[in-house]
Amino acid sequence: MQFTRIAINEIRHSLRNRSLLIACVSVAVLLLLSAIIAQQNQSKLNAERDEYQQRVRSNWLEQPDRHPHRASHYGYLAFRPKAPLSFFDPGVDSYAGTSVYLEAHRQNTANFSEANHSGGMLRFGELSPALVLQLLVPLAIFFLGFAAITGERESGTLPMLLAQGVTWRELIAGKTLGVAAMAWCVTAPGALLLLVWQAMAGNDFSQDILWRGLSLVASYSLYLLICAACAVLVSAWQQTSRGALTSLILLWIVFCVVIPRGAQTLGSTLAPAPAKAEFDARLENELAKEGDSHNPNDPHFAALRAETLKKYNVTEVKDLPFNYGAFVMLEAEKISSEIFRRHYGELLATFRQQNRVSEWAALLNPYLALRSLSSALAGSNLAHYAEFQWQAEDFRYDLVQKLNQLHRDEIKFANDRVQRVSHERWQDFPNFTFRAPSAGWAIKQQGLAIASLLSWSVVLLILLWRIIPSVRYRER
């Protein structure tokens, strides 16, 4: 087979000038180093959050006898654990809140993102294996592959090769295979070391993490193949190696540095999100419209009162068979939670709309596609963060309503405030634990990114297989 010989020659060439070895070693070192630092950071943060989650738990259990509504103002705290694979790709993790105070009547923001505690340096990014694989390895591939065809052209061996009966198609296939193999050589040792190190660290992987990991391997393989094909394509297109290298570097700068920031800033301009003050004001207004239990003249609750009195055939709320105050709070919490959910859902929709420019740009930019896919698989993208917030709100709602029920059923209406329920009841309430969504859930939302990576591979292959050979034939 001609093209395998070409591929082997290509690899042999870069072995001879040691560039392959240098790239391989530096990538392996960087991958391992970044993984170790990032994992250290992750386990430290998770230990912190876990410790405080436990402390909140024991504080909850150690409450003395209290009035249920007292307990629901005391509330709970939910801490967001870092996803097991977020050391690989931190995604938006450092910019997302880590703890949220859950109490009656109101939904608080998730506070204390890592970014809130950092100086301007944070804006340079964080070192992680994903950063190495997404940004640096493509550059390494470009350096290894830019001269694949132009090199032959410049040294005058190209006409010789073609005269020997090697077809353009075989030449391109061989070179692509060669550069792709080099991409593999550059990445595989580092990736293997990473796996061995993970295995030795004794972390037990759930099946879900395994799926996520495998999908990451597949996505990154595809991405690096695209990079290799790009290098050969540009090399075939350009006349000189210098021109090929310049084009590839320019491509890298535009795709990996300029477009990502540009697209996201454009997106946030096109779909502006409300400021906190506006968001709160909207919530407040809607609440006043739908029914504000803290407002004694509210029509909704006046109607509820009349209806309830009629239903139980009494004239005063104190004669009802349950605690009417708690009954009102149950209703009010339901209303306010619904309103919050609707508005928060709208806000998240705005965020998604802001991200949409990047998502569509990903069709033209495989780096953006991989970026999105990778953080989704690592469990560190916006969707995972939103999931935490929904789970925290669910937990808050259940906690408060359960306390309201306790209040309704076990606290008498008369002299409501001085009564207590026994501290033994606090054990009936669960601790907050974040249930990580499944790999399938994460992948399902990445249709555009997956389509982008696949179509890039197909288009590049067509270009390499069909267009370049015919164009270059004619040229001769």
Place this chain on the structure above:
Amino acid sequence: MNWPRFLQLELKNFLAGRGVLVGLLVIFLAGLYAIEHGRRVIAAQQKVIAATPAMQQAHLEKMLAQHATPDPLNTLYYLNFFTTHEPSSYAPLSVGLRDVNPFHLKIRILTLEGQLYDSDISNPATLALGNFDLAFLLVFLYPLLIIAFTHNTLSSEQEQGIWPLLCSQPVAPQKILAVKACLRFLPIAAIWLLTLLVAWLWLQLPLDRRFGFITLISLAYLLFWLAVSWFVMSFQRSSNFNALSLLGVWLTLTILLPAALNVALATFLPVPEAFAVTVNQREGYHQQWDRPKAETMQRFFQRYPEYAAFQAPTDKFSWGWYYAAQHLGDEDAAESSARLRAKLERRQQWMRRLAWIVPTINAQVAFNQIAQTELDDHLAYLDSVRLFHEQVRKHFYPYLLCNDAPPPVNWAQLPRHQFRAETSGPHVPVSVLSLLVLSIGLTLWARGRR
């Protein structure tokens, strides 16, 4: 040698090179986009800030309408006091952390430590990618242009065989080379200055020391990259070698090193104090409900003896006791809050130390500091909110902590938060000098190599 003629020809020759004018045009247009983006981000914040007084008034009226009867002081529980962190006029040049940290906070006279760290609602994906502002353009993209333009100053002469010819001239070839490199650098510096000029006109920046500092620091930063290029040139290797090494330096200084230092800093200086503050203030306040009221009041009077005459009813609820209990939440969190503050300052300190040796961090931090968009500026804002919170509390304590019927509250005259940190002469970090030191050092080293 006919210098004017040489310079003229050389410049003409260079500008006629492939892609040079396009490169300059593209970076200029990117500059316009960056200015406009910075303007928009800050303008959106200013819009909210400008609407705040009206919002405060409307909120006050609504709360009074709903809660002022029977006891007007009931309103206080629901009443938010709005505070804002106004941007400096230079903030659009370097948005810094103004999008990460909230620029407006509303507070009630409840435990402050439970309200002070409320985050803004923002898209973490946007935050993670960062702003496309002038500081980004300068720190990340301008060096690339310098590398592209200057890396082959010497090698292209050698590769084209002109170098021996130049060496035969009566002028020292190094001098010619230096002039050529500067000539290639000048259009870039000119475009940058033009961009700054446009920013000045477009954003109507006040022309004070800050503009001078921004100009000087950015030029020093650009010069540093010229020096790096000059240093690599002194190896007298091929254009490819130069381009690759310079790209490696760029990659290390703009991506690898800061990114690694970031994670390292986060790992070695973690901030568990933040959680401690939240937990402590919550426990500190809520446990007052399980205690005798006199105990709570006694602790409160230790801090505020001027209200010790107040006698809280022991058998029923009173607002005086309630706000005293709320304040004890802050007292209990004070220690962890101070530790949190100290930790953040330590992180800032380390960042500034690192700035001395990493020019990219240096330039970015200097820009943030002049634009007053650093973490320090946010912390100063939080301090002002602390003071304001105390001011409001002290305004109302005489109404809340009195044994007789309180006098009527004049709701038209409430304390207002004022925080305008903008100074025309903000603190400029000394570390910017290291940009010059590094540039000179590299140039001298390069000379020694020849």
